[in-house]
Amino acid sequence: GAGVSQSPSNKVTEKGKDVELRCDPISGHTALYWYRQSLGQGLEFLIYFQGNSAPDKSGLPSDRFSAERTGGSVSTLTIQRTQQEDSAVYLCASSLAGIGGSDTQYFGPGTRLTVL
C-alpha cells in the first residue's frame, strides 16, 4: 500500500518568503507528526496531531511556524517569513493510533527546504 507522501520533495525559496509543505499520511492513520532534520540540530519534533484533539505544538521553534490538518488527513506545515536557519529536511510521519508502545511511526521521504 501507499506510504506517507510529502510534497514538494525540494523547495528553494528566498529569505522572507512564506512556504507551505504538504503531508499525506497513510490512510486510516489517526496520528500525524512533523519533525525537522537539520545539520546542526539533528532530528527535532515540531508538532503532533491526534484525531480531533488539539495539536501538541510544543516543538515549534517560533510563531512563524504553524500547521493544520484538514479532515483528519492531509496536513500542511507553513513557515512564514523564512530565515536561512529554517533550511532543513522536514519529515512527516503517521501512525495508526498514536498511543501505546506498539504504535509505529511511518515516515515520509521528506521535503528539503533551502532558504537563500
Add this chain to the structure above:
Amino acid sequence: AQRVTQPEKLLSVFKGAPVELKCNYSYSGSPELFWYVQYSRQRLQLLLRHISRESIKGFTADLNKGETSFHLKKPFAQEEDSAMYYCALRTGAGNMLTFGGGTRLMVKP
C-alpha cells in the same frame, strides 16, 4: 526534560566484525526506546523497539535502566548494514519521539 545521546557520529568497521552503536538517555519516568535506520536515499524506518525484545536483521538492543542505555548490537556486520542509525525515546508525556544525533555506520569490505 528528556534527552537522547549517541556519542559516536561515525562508526567504521570491517565486514564480519561485531558492531555496537551506543545510546544513552535521560528521562525520569518509564521510557520506551526505539532504533530507527535510514539507508542511503531511503526514508527513515523503524528497526526495533525495546518492548518487543526482538532481533531484526541480526540486530538486538537491550534496555538497561540502571545505566540508562539502549545500545544496538550485531555480532557480524554486513556491508548492507551501512546506514544512519538513530536512537529515539518516547515518554509518557506525549507520543512524539526524541531522537539522538544519529550514528553513521560504515561497514567496509
